[in-house]
Amino acid sequence: MAAMNHTPPTPCYRALIVDDEAALAEVVASYLQREQFDAVVATNGSEAIAVAREFDPDVVILDLGLPGTDGLEVCRQLRTFSDAYVVMLTARDTETDTVVGLSVGADDYITKPFSPRELVARIRAMLRRPRVLQPRAGRPAPTEIPQSREFGDLRIDVAAREVYLADEPVLLTRTEFDLLDVLSAHPGVVLARRQLLESIRGEPWFGSDHLIDVHIGHLRRKLADDPAQPRYIVTVRGVGYRMGTGR
Incomplete structure (x- = not known):
């Protein structure tokens, strides 16, 4: 044989x-x-x-x-x-x-x-975080269902992992996009810092919850979102964040 x-x-x-x-x-x-x-x-x-x-x-x-x-x-x-x-x-x-x-x-x-x-x-x-990767031999095939979310001038193309503000592309890191993805998937729902950290990391988080604030700060700057009068990412004092309406 x-x-x-x-x-x-x-x-x-x-x-x-x-x-x-x-x-x-x-x-x-x-x-x-x-x-x-x-x-x-x-x-x-x-x-x-x-x-x-x-x-x-x-x-x-x-x-x-x-x-x-x-x-x-x-x-x-x-x-x-x-x-x-x-x-x-x-x-x-x-x-x-x-x-x-x-x-x-x-x-x-x-x-x-x-x-x-x-x-x-x-x-x-x-x-294991859901996302679309560019084709490459040996990579697992993407599994997302194409989806687009809009909040005023902000458009999030989940399948393509692309973000547009007033039709202009916004370049985000993977973690920034993951964070925006989680928030935008639950509009109006307040998500605690720890919930957000564990959602984007895919595992329990035992460090400081306030590390999420760093990523939120970057995301807000890229979206030109004023923390004092937020349109997209709203701070809920003492709890966490929720997605705004964009208006």
Whole structure:
């Protein structure tokens, strides 16, 4: 009997690991590869930017404390051309560091030392968020039903993950879009900060609820939404946020 040809499955997602601790980066890459990710490593900021442009990752695991071009600057530059999820690695477990990381476009953070299994679980949770990806061999097929939501001059095309304000496109990060998607799917309903965090992360949240305020601030600025007289995202003091009418 002829031997069966066991061809390894094609990786579904691409991951870029950026850390100047090469041994740690390789460990993380090996865990992701076991989960059928196509994983590559960069050990400094300039290399990370160059690799990201060529590799087009779905997720970037990014060390905050890189020498030279640090993780914050790498994240800022990534956001000019990539909508990859960004998980920031930090050796400092303070809310200030976390807020700064989120403020430049990171989607999540994890503090060193960490469990590679926990990191992989968090990445899997992010990638389970419903969204449409550009076609690529090996990626799961999108499952969304085409849908459009309108709130005054704001139009949200859920299937295409596109947002328009007065017919002009608004460029959002994945997390910003996920947040707007959750709010707009429940117009008029007040959603607590923790509810929003757990909805966009896909898992329970045990950190500070107020980290959602960073993402809300970015979203409001991009929608030209005045917090004092909001049209789209309304603050419900002491509770959370709800979607406004747009008028």
